[in-house]
Amino acid sequence: MxxxxxxTSLHDWMNQRLGIDTVRRVMATEYWIPKNIxxxxxxxxxxxxTFAMLLISGLFLLMYYQPNIHLAFDSVNDVIMRQVPFGWLFRDIHAVAASIVFLVIYIHMLTGIYYGSxxxxxxxxxxxxxLLYVAFSAEAFSGYMLPWxxxxxxxxxVITDLxxxxxxxxxxxxxWIRGGYTPGQPFLDRFFALHVVLLPLLVIGLIGLHFGALRIPHVNNQEGEEIDFEAEAKKYKSGDKKGSKVIAFANDFMSKDMFVVGVYLIFFFYLVLFHNGFALDPINFIPANPMHTPASVEPEWYFLWSYDILRGFSTNVGLIAFAFAQGIFFVFxxxxxxxxxxxxxxxxxFFLWFWILVIDMTGLTIMGKLPPEGMYREVGVMFAYIFIALFIILPFITKFEKKV
Amino acid sequence: MKEFISLIIIIIFTGVIYYAIGPVAKKVEGHKFIPNHHFTYSDIPPLKLKGNVAKGKALVFGAGACIGCHSIKSVGIAAPMSPVMAAKTYGVVPPDLSDAGVLYSPKFLAAYIANPVKAMLLQHRYNAKNGKVFPMPAFAGAGGNKQQEIADMVAYFKSIAFTKKISPKTAFVDSCGRCHAIRFDKWTQIGFIPKFKNNLQKLKFELKVTQYQKALKKYKGSLPPDLSTILESRNKHFVEGFMENPQNYIKNTAMPRVGVTAATANQIEKYLFQTSNPEHAQRESLGRGIMIYLFIFAFFAYLWKRSIWKDLH
Structure with missing residues (x-):
């Protein structure tokens, strides 16, 4: 024992029991990040x-939301938006964050691809x-069901039809997935359960895994340089901060992060407060009506690229192409x-490959929004073929890459 | 510099996607832009004759036979029957005429008295072919110059319109409220939901609303939608244009052209906006505060970063 x-102090008392000094050292002051970023x-x-904002705003929404097909719509659009003090703010934060989180995810992913991380x-x-991307996608989809x-x-x-x-x-x-022949009360109940319990838990667990996975290989840097972290850390600790190639997570890295977060929040809250229409589809301001199909049912912008791959082909081929598009990034x-x-x-x-991929996915996103007729359909299908081809040739063009 | 270029590239790609799937896609999708005409009703000829109020009054109460069906509460004429009874008889409550002189465009009112079906653009619903007849008959004239008689009645309605400036709520209730409910503001087609003393009162009220809606549904073909979130599910331009000429937007809709003036339409819109966006004023003031706070936050974050990184570079 x-x-x-x-x-001798509260700090000492805690330290003896929880080892807070060690935690601080391991997680912050001696968690080394490359300087060249x-x-x-x-x-x-x-x-x-952004996830923290989703979690907090979601918790407040959950306090007033009613997962009942007769009450859900008004609990969101009347109770939360009109009656609860600041309910509108939480709803708009939640809606905008759910959309913008995907923009940042795509930037994060493409950064990873660009730098070979x-x-x-x-x-x-x-x-x-x-895995986080998939969990967020499921979270976004299930969340969209809730206002009914x-x-x-x-x-x-349409999506469960897949x-x-x-x-x-x-x-x-x-x-079995719907809990009935058509969406109804069981359908709303299960997507509610997934959205507020299982998927957030999964996301939190996966964030832990994602952070943990960084620990041993360390964060990559702008030049892809292999850094001897132990030697560089020694240099840093001996006082040669300028000469060392590494910095501490806190406060060195954190101070830079916080500045970027600060600028991001200006952009984010501008959207939340004054420009949130893009995150709230007008069609969803009409209560669900099984007897009346709306003129157009389109996925949110972040699903458009894979949606366009799905609809570019006949049903079966489309499903396979869709599964390919969703799965292929896992084995990147x-x-x-x-x-x-x-x-x-x-x-x-590979530099060329990367930019073709970015342009192709942008093209798929745009074509996914346009009606699948005439030229738009053909261009969309072409982008879908290019997408598939890009991943087929990837192993070959990279295999013959010269070592630099 | 490199960092700056990365940021520019991200902004360009985000911007391209934003514009392409927003405004551009809307255009391509055939959301043809239908211009509005600010409630000028150019198909209706202007009202040239000057009306005589006294003669108009005599017509409204006499040969015009208006008060057989309509109430004019401002001069003490009550409705001849209850809303439910009226709906069962006519399909919808005949409007109270107290404010007709300010709610509706005078020339529309004149055209309406002369030929309601034509003025409302509902010929597809009421015509010789299907034998359906609109509940309000066209004014056949009282023996004199028919156009002059119509002008007299319009002059009378203008003279009794007791509120020259109609409030947003009144504008909505009088022009739209007999067909459209606004559940967010507790408005039903037969009135605002009152406070009930007991459940029996509540059930009695709900029974009346249900009976009214049943009659209205039969009259219109389907129940006109609740307009609580109409500005969100459509948009300002659509709502304006739809009020001005419903047929422009939905061919053969049962919704009549109502003939409101631009001022009335403006008040109706104001009511719709206040009902679905009561947070608007708070959003503006709180929003400003939040933005100021975030600029200060970002500024101090920058100073913090600089103070720490000056030892690192």
């Missing part, structure tokens, strides 16, 4: 802050990040056969 002495390295903190021991960081407006009902119908798996006619699976670290863990700008043809 450990030996305890009479505490730019503002894109702060996206993790931006995401953490999924290679050489960092595979688990990438995979846990992808026209979009909730019809997007819920689970009948095309020609497999797995209606049993579809009805293994498709990239290059010996280099360097930024794309130093990797020759």
């Amino acid at each position: 450990a030996h305890f002495t009479k505490a 730019n503002f894109l390295w702060a996206m993790g903190m931006v995401l953490a802050v 999924y290679k050489k021991g960092r595979e688990m960081i990438w995979i846990s990040g992808m 407006g026209q979009l909730s009902y019809w997007a819920g119908t 689970f009948s798996l095309g020609s497999l006619h797995a209606e049993w699976l579809l009805h 670290p293994f498709l990239d056969r290059s010996p280099n863990a360097k930024p794309a700008s130093k990797r020759g043809i």
Whole structure:
């Protein structure tokens, strides 16, 4: 048994029992981050802050929301938006954060791809990040069901329809997921349960895994340079902060993060307070009506690129292409056969590959919004083929990459 | 510098996606922009004749036969029957005419008295072919110059309109409220939901609303929608244009052209906005505070970063 002495202070008392000095050292003052980084390295903190806002605003919404098909719509649009003090603020924060979190996720992902931050021991960081992306997608979709407006009902119908798996006619699976033949009370109940309990727990767990996965391989840097963290840390601790290639997580890295977060929050709250229309689809301000299909049911902007791949082909091929698009990013670290863990700008043809991917996904997103007719359909299908082709050629072009 | 370029690239891509899936997609999707005409009703000829109030009054109470169906509460004429009874008889309560002179455009009012179906653009619902007849008959004239008689009645309605400036709530209730409910403001087609002393009173009221809605549904083909969130599910331009000429937006809709003046429409919109956005004033003032706070936060965060990083570079 450990030996305890009479505490000299509250700090000492806590320290003997919880080892707070050690925690502080391991988590903050001696958690080493490379110095050669730019503002894109702060996206993790931006995401953490956005998730915290989702969690807090969500908790307040949960106090007034009614998961009942007769009450849900008015509990959101009347009770929360009109009656609860600051309810509108929490709702707008929640809606805008749910949309903007995907913008930051995509920036974070593409940064990872550009700098090769999924290679050489960092595979688990990438995979846990992808799991987070999937969990956030499920969270976004289930959240969209809750106001029980026209979009909730019809997007819920269309998306769950995917689970009948095309020609497999797995209606049993579809009805099991819906809790009925069409969306109704059981449907709302289960998506409510997923949205407020299971998925947030999963997200929190995965954030832990994502942070943990960073620990051993360390954070990447702008040049993809391999740093001897122990030697550099020694240099830092001996007082040569200027010469060392590493900095402490707190307060060095944190101070930079907080500045980026500060600028981000100006942008974020401007949207929340004065420009939130993009995050709230007008169709969802009409109560759900199973007897009336709205003219257009479109996914949120962050699902458009994969939606366009899905609808570009016939039902079965589309489903397979969709599954491919969703799954392929998971194995990204293994498709990239290059010996280099360097930024794309130093990797020759991969640099081109990267920008084609960015433009292609942008194109898919835009085409996914336009009606699937005539030219838009053809261009959309072309982008879908390019997307698939990009991932097929990735192992070959990276395998022959010269070591730099 | 590199950092700055990365930021610019991100802003460009985000901006392109934002504009492409927002305004551009809307245009492509065939959301054809329908121009509004500020309630000028150019298809209706202007009212040239000058009306005589006294003669108009005689017509309204006599040969015009208005008060057989309509109430004019401002001059003490009560409705001849209860709302539910009226709905069962006509499909909807005939409007009270106290404010008709200010709510509706005078030339529309004249055109309406002469030929209600044509003025409301409801020929597709009431015509010789389907044999359906609109509850209000066209004014056939009282023996004199019909146009002059109509002008006299319009002059009378203008003279009795006791509130020259109609409040947003009154504008809505009088022009839209007999067909549309606003549950966010407790408005039903037969009135605001009162405070009930007991459950029986509540059930009695609900019974009346249900009976009224049943009659209205039969009259219109479907129950006109509750307008609590109409400004959110549509937009200002749509609501304005739809009020001005419903047929422009939804072909063969049962919604009539109501003929409100631009001022009335403005008040109706104000009411709709106040009902669905009561937080608006708070959003403005709190919003300003939040933004100021965040600029200060970012500024101090920058100073903190600089003080720490001066030892690192």
